[in-house]
Amino acid sequence: MEEVVYPNEITYKKQLEAATARGERWSIPPIMEEMKRQAKSAGLWNLFLPESEEYGAGLTNLEYAPLCEIMGKSPIAPEVFNCNAPDTGNMEVLVRYGTEEQKERWLKPLLEGEIRSCFAMTEPDVASSDATNIRGRIERDGDEYVINARKWWITGAGDPRCEICIFMGKTDPEAPRHEQQSMILIPMDTPGVQVERTLPVFGYDDAPHGHAEITFKDVRVPKENILWEEGKGFAIAQGRLGPGRIHHCMRLIGVAERALELMCERVKAREPFGKPLSEQGVIQEWIADSRIEIEQARLLTLKAAYMMDVVGNKAARSEISQIKVVAPNVALRVLDRAIQAHGGAGVSEDFPLAYFWAASRTLRLADGPDEVHRATIARLELRRHS
Template sequence: MDFAPTARGREYGERLATFMAERIEPIEREYHRELRSLADPWVVLPVIEKLKAEARSEGLWNLFLPEGGQEYGDVPGLSNSEYAPLAEQMGRSFIAPEIFNCNAPDTGNAEVLVKYGSPQQQEQWLKPLLRGEIRSAFCMTEPDVASSDATNMEATATVEGDEIVVNGRKWWTTGIGHPNCRFIIFMGLTDPTAHRYAQHSMVLVPKDHPGVKVERLLPVFGFHDEPYGHGEVSFTDVRLPLSAVIAGPGRGFEIGQGRLGPGRIHHCMRLIGLAETAYDLAARRSVQRTAFGKPLANLGGNRERLAKARIAINQARLLVLHAAWLLDTEGLQGALSAVSQIKAAVPAMAQEVVDMAMQLHGGAGMSDDFPLAAAFANARSLRLADGPDEVHLGVVARLELRKYLEENR
């Protein structure tokens, strides 16, 4: 593969970098300070809407959505390989993904609706999502079962005549706290007698529908990630027309697999951007601070730690770019091992780099004066989100061993 960016990818990268340097970086520290000072931080500050409008007017909007999404809104139709470096740049900021309308889980939900949604679903939910007028959430993980195995799911989406009835309890529902969250994609058990991969359905549930209740917003190492949030949500006899089912009953697993490939590229490249931010802070700290008469860089093996961090970040980036290229050229099945490899490798790398940066900052690294504690929470949580490390390592091992098992037949 050729790692050189396309002319289009380079042009978008330059424009995105300029926008972030000139308009996002100068206001981000004050933005977080203002949000934390509010009695109710679950709000969208005016500066976010202002920057969203500017990004959209300049064509830096919906960059995540590949070819085929243009008919639904402002979509440039970039490939995974073209978008991946842009996701890395956005990952250097906690607010940039929303400003460019590239925030999870909206990105994955939009991809689902482009590929599997009916015209009515696309009109009602996809188009306003791509215009940045609403936000969304995704409900899959459950508190009472081991959700690393999705076939354990107990929440139900039962067909009753021309209705679908949703019941159950979900948690770690990302985005549910956002004041503009308007709908949820809910995955539930429809037919336990069907093939194990045809038992589940995905349903579009309006957040304000009777029977839907946000029970609580969950902290991650004490961070609530306002105004996005991760919540526990209950569904009690939520009745919806059968037209709310995406692609029809029993297709939940098929949709889920199609959703996760590009989304993992996005997550991993944003994490590489996060690791780069942590690395920048660590390197600056190491040359600006002295202890025992020496710069921190010359104490306790810190030069070696910085060198190993640089190597780890660069290795991870190349691994993700390769996975993105495989997705573009061979589809999800051809990229399955590579996608699982990055999902296991990149969050662990980012966690280690952020931890190193926190150590160089001493007590300050654990405070709100620097973004490192929040970055650590983010990296650590992504070793579980979209499947724990062990599941992805199991996929890689299965695909690797298959080659040798076939040799012995």
């Protein structure tokens, strides 16, 4: 991070700006592939797969947590180590539920960092905080499945290397509520797959990866592309989102740490009204509160990771939901203080704070909004007392 990633953040930004000037904004800055080669040669690669020495580093969730936090301190770092969403979650799905043919075709190039992927679940026409509301259809027709849907907030779909989409849709509207959905693999070059637009987040387009709205019109794929089997989509989603949620939280702790570092540097260097900002009582309160909140959030993250390792994702549901509420809110509070300490510079693009704030605010919605997680926590807590 110190020798390669941080020094190249500006290089990455400048290369992307140069590509934009050439009309090639959705292209990959060359420095990214160079950093990936360095990370791979150093053995810092695919660190995220828990206890999977066949495909990853063989680390537990607890062992991965501090590494993921460190990567979270830079917007570009997760991809450098092939530990970036949504590829991590998609690779975990393929490891757990993919056939040998699916692993050979899609998992291996993802593990090598040769291609990218996306995950299509959210729909604009339904309340997608309830995944059972999904209307997109996956219908069997002989040896094929036909897919029709409109999906949005499909992260990574703007990336020119994005070759495969894991699609969640409804196969049997008459089945029990949590067995109506299935997941299926759709190559992005399949006829009928149309990227309608990329969606900015608080003005940031997140190029070259982006978040897309896609229509799937009479898209046909072989029946062998189904994941696990029909009716297992909701179960796969729960298995996928558990690790994904905690990875977001790990990275958010890193975001908060980076914000606190920047705040401390700034207040020591600025002297309004005759003395450094760092000597102002209110500023010292901001720093103290930030350190306290970060440590609390980190401990809860580590507890959730430990429970996932020891008792499994399902038994750790409450802790995963707890940290999914806590981490984004802590990061936002620390970022807000850091922005305030930076003054006008804090809302500019000269510092990463404004971008970090936009991304962190989005994570109060992604992988389930705060309100759904609070309801889960309360329901599980009440169950303990019944």
